[in-house]
Amino acid sequence: MNHKSSSINLDNLRHSCAHLLAAAVMEMWPKTKRTIGPAIENGFYYDFDFGDAKIFESYFPKIEDKMRNIVKSWTKFERVEMDVKNAQEMYSDNPYKLELIGEFSKEGQKLTVYKSGNYDDLCRGGHIDNPSKVLQNFKLLKIAGAYWRGSEKNKMLTRIYGTVFPSKQDLDAYLAQTKQAKKRDHRILGQELDLFSTNPLIGQGLILWHPKLARTRNILEQYWREEHYRRGYQLVFTPHISSMDMFVKSRHLTKYINSMFPVMLHEYIEGESASDYHSEEVLKPMNCPNHIQIFKSRPRSYRELPLRIGELGTVYRYERAGVLHGMTRVRGFTQDDSHIFCTSEQVISEVRGVLQLMKDVYALLGFKDYQAYIATRPAKYLGSLEMWEFAEKSLKNAASAEDFDYKIDEGEGVFYGPKIDMKVKDSIGREWQLGTVQFDFNQPASVETTEEEIEEFWNLKTFKKLFKTKAEAAKYLKKLGRGFNVTYIDNDGKEKQCVMIHRVVFGSMERFFGILIEHFGGAFPVWLSPVQAVILPITDKQLGYANKVLEQLKANNIRVELDDRSEPLGARIRDAQIQKMPYMLILGGKEEQAGTVSVRARGGQDHGQIKLSKFIEDIKKEIDGKTNT
Ligand SMILES: [Zn+2]
Ligand SMILES: [Zn+2]
Structure with a gap:
C-alpha cells in the first residue's frame, strides 16, 4: 500500500491508537492493569492484565464504539513531566507500570505522562497532533496471550491487536489484503495440495518436501543453475557440518552463537581431538567459510578474478519455537x-551483475514491484572508515546504474559491511525481503585474536568444557586468529586482500517457496506446476485412447496424470480444480474419433476441442517461454 500521499507518521498514528484502545478498555473494565502499547508492523497492540474478567473478540464492536466516542474529546496529546514519586503514586496499584517506572528512573530518564481528554498514560512519546481528527480509521483484529516482557516466567497477559490507517481507503485495502492472505496461507495450501509437512519426530522448523513441491523446486533450481552458469558463476557442493575451528576463525561462534546449534562435543568419540586443534563439529549456519576454503585451495592470480562461487547450500540456525512459522521461519x-571474490575495481560491475540477476528472476516469477534499501555503517563496525565509504559508494553507484530508486537505511548495516536489501511485493501487495548483496570486511581479513575476544570465547559453556584453563583456550584462539586471509597475487606480483561479497536472490528455498505458494495462491504457472495436465476419460470406453494420450504427452516431457477413477466426471473435474491443475483434458467418444482433446484451463476457460498435436505444441510453447500465468 502506498502511504506516501499522507504526511502522518504511521508509527505515531498506531501508537496513538494504542492509547485510545487502552482508554476504552479502562472505562469498560476499570480494574484492568495496563502495561505497554507499541506500534508494530501493520498496526499496534496493547497488553492488559484483565484480572478475573474474560475478554472475547466478540466484544470488539463495543470497544471500537467506545474508542470512537472517547476520541471526540482528544484534541491533542499533552506532555507532562513527572518525578518518580508522583508516578509511583499514580500507578500504586499497577505492578507492571511500577516495574517500568523503576527502570526508566534507573536509566536517568525523565518520566513523562501523556494526557489526552480524560485519559493519561505513562509513555516516552511518539504521538500524532490531532487525534480527534486523524484517529478514525481503526479496527481491532485479534486477541492473543502474551507473557509480560516475553518471558514464560512472568504472568500471561491479554494482548489486543489492532490496526489504524490515515484513510478509510487504506484501512479497507489492508483488511482486504489480510483476507486474501488468509485464503492463501501456505500452511493451509501446503496441506490441501500435499506440498510439504513437518513432523515432531523430525523436529520443529524442519521441512519435509513432498513429491509435488520437490518437483517444482527441482525445476526452479534447474533454472537457477542454468542462469548462474550463464552468468559466469561456478557452482559447488560443501558439507553440512564443519570443524568448530572454522567458525572460531570466522567469529560466528561468538557473534552468532544464539543462532547456532550447539557444538557437537566428542563425548563418545575418542582420540579425534588433537591437543592444539579442536575438530568438534558444528552444523554450519552459513556457507561462506566453506566457499572461502575453495577459493583458498590454491593461490589465486588477479587473472582469475572476479571469482563467483555459488551453491544451493543448506544451513541450520536455531530459532525459538515461538517464532517458527510454516516454511517462512524454519531451522x-x-x-x-x-560469494564473489574480486578486486575493488571490479566491485561496481559485480554488484550490478547481481542486481540484474535479481531483476530478471523477480520479473520471471511475476514480482513486478520491488524496492532496494541500502543499509549503511552502524555505530559498532569492523574495518576502516575508508573501506566503508568505498563500499557504500559502490552500492549506491551500482544501484543507480541499474535504475533502482533506492532508499537509505541509515546505520542499519551489519557490523562487517554495508548491504543492499531487496524488498519485493507479492501479488496481493505484501512486502517481503528477498535478495541481499552484502559486503564483508571481516572474513577476508587476517587479524590477531584480542584479549577481549578471548574473554568472549571463555564465557561460552562449550569452551569451559573443552579447555581446562583460560590460558589453554587463549593459546588455541591465538593460534587460529580471526579471519581467513583471502588474497590474490596482483599483476605487480604483490599479494592483496580480496573484496568479498555475499549475495542471495531468493534468500532461502524454504522461505521463498512459502512466499511463492502464497504469491500464486497455490496455482503455480504451467512451467513450475508439479502436474501440468490431467487426463479425464468420460467413461471406461475411452481408457485405451486416454492411455495413448498419456504416453504421447509423457514422450514430450509434459508432466501429466491420468485420473481413471470411477468417480463421475463432475467430481473429478472438481478435484482437479481444487488441486489447481493448469489443464484438464476431457476425453469422450467424439474426441477419440477425431484425435482431439477437450481442453479446460484452470481459470475455468473452455478451449473446446483441440487436436492433440496442437495442444502439445501450445503447452510446450507455454512451458519453454516460462509464461507466468
Ligand atoms: Zn504514548
Ligand atoms: Zn555468506
Whole structure:
C-alpha cells in the first residue's frame, strides 16, 4: 500500500491508537492493569492484565464504539513531566507500570505522562497532533496471550491487536489484503495440495518436501543453475557440518552463537581431538567459510578474478519455537548462496551483475514491484572508515546504474559491511525481503585474536568444557586468529586482500517457496506446476485412447496424470480444480474419433476441442517461454 500521499507518521498514528484502545478498555473494565502499547508492523497492540474478567473478540464492536466516542474529546496529546514519586503514586496499584517506572528512573530518564481528554498514560512519546481528527480509521483484529516482557516466567497477559490507517481507503485495502492472505496461507495450501509437512519426530522448523513441491523446486533450481552458469558463476557442493575451528576463525561462534546449534562435543568419540586443534563439529549456519576454503585451495592470480562461487547450500540456525512459522521461519534451510571474490575495481560491475540477476528472476516469477534499501555503517563496525565509504559508494553507484530508486537505511548495516536489501511485493501487495548483496570486511581479513575476544570465547559453556584453563583456550584462539586471509597475487606480483561479497536472490528455498505458494495462491504457472495436465476419460470406453494420450504427452516431457477413477466426471473435474491443475483434458467418444482433446484451463476457460498435436505444441510453447500465468 502506498502511504506516501499522507504526511502522518504511521508509527505515531498506531501508537496513538494504542492509547485510545487502552482508554476504552479502562472505562469498560476499570480494574484492568495496563502495561505497554507499541506500534508494530501493520498496526499496534496493547497488553492488559484483565484480572478475573474474560475478554472475547466478540466484544470488539463495543470497544471500537467506545474508542470512537472517547476520541471526540482528544484534541491533542499533552506532555507532562513527572518525578518518580508522583508516578509511583499514580500507578500504586499497577505492578507492571511500577516495574517500568523503576527502570526508566534507573536509566536517568525523565518520566513523562501523556494526557489526552480524560485519559493519561505513562509513555516516552511518539504521538500524532490531532487525534480527534486523524484517529478514525481503526479496527481491532485479534486477541492473543502474551507473557509480560516475553518471558514464560512472568504472568500471561491479554494482548489486543489492532490496526489504524490515515484513510478509510487504506484501512479497507489492508483488511482486504489480510483476507486474501488468509485464503492463501501456505500452511493451509501446503496441506490441501500435499506440498510439504513437518513432523515432531523430525523436529520443529524442519521441512519435509513432498513429491509435488520437490518437483517444482527441482525445476526452479534447474533454472537457477542454468542462469548462474550463464552468468559466469561456478557452482559447488560443501558439507553440512564443519570443524568448530572454522567458525572460531570466522567469529560466528561468538557473534552468532544464539543462532547456532550447539557444538557437537566428542563425548563418545575418542582420540579425534588433537591437543592444539579442536575438530568438534558444528552444523554450519552459513556457507561462506566453506566457499572461502575453495577459493583458498590454491593461490589465486588477479587473472582469475572476479571469482563467483555459488551453491544451493543448506544451513541450520536455531530459532525459538515461538517464532517458527510454516516454511517462512524454519531451522534448516537451503540458501541460494554465492560469494564473489574480486578486486575493488571490479566491485561496481559485480554488484550490478547481481542486481540484474535479481531483476530478471523477480520479473520471471511475476514480482513486478520491488524496492532496494541500502543499509549503511552502524555505530559498532569492523574495518576502516575508508573501506566503508568505498563500499557504500559502490552500492549506491551500482544501484543507480541499474535504475533502482533506492532508499537509505541509515546505520542499519551489519557490523562487517554495508548491504543492499531487496524488498519485493507479492501479488496481493505484501512486502517481503528477498535478495541481499552484502559486503564483508571481516572474513577476508587476517587479524590477531584480542584479549577481549578471548574473554568472549571463555564465557561460552562449550569452551569451559573443552579447555581446562583460560590460558589453554587463549593459546588455541591465538593460534587460529580471526579471519581467513583471502588474497590474490596482483599483476605487480604483490599479494592483496580480496573484496568479498555475499549475495542471495531468493534468500532461502524454504522461505521463498512459502512466499511463492502464497504469491500464486497455490496455482503455480504451467512451467513450475508439479502436474501440468490431467487426463479425464468420460467413461471406461475411452481408457485405451486416454492411455495413448498419456504416453504421447509423457514422450514430450509434459508432466501429466491420468485420473481413471470411477468417480463421475463432475467430481473429478472438481478435484482437479481444487488441486489447481493448469489443464484438464476431457476425453469422450467424439474426441477419440477425431484425435482431439477437450481442453479446460484452470481459470475455468473452455478451449473446446483441440487436436492433440496442437495442444502439445501450445503447452510446450507455454512451458519453454516460462509464461507466468
Ligand atoms: Zn504514548
Ligand atoms: Zn555468506
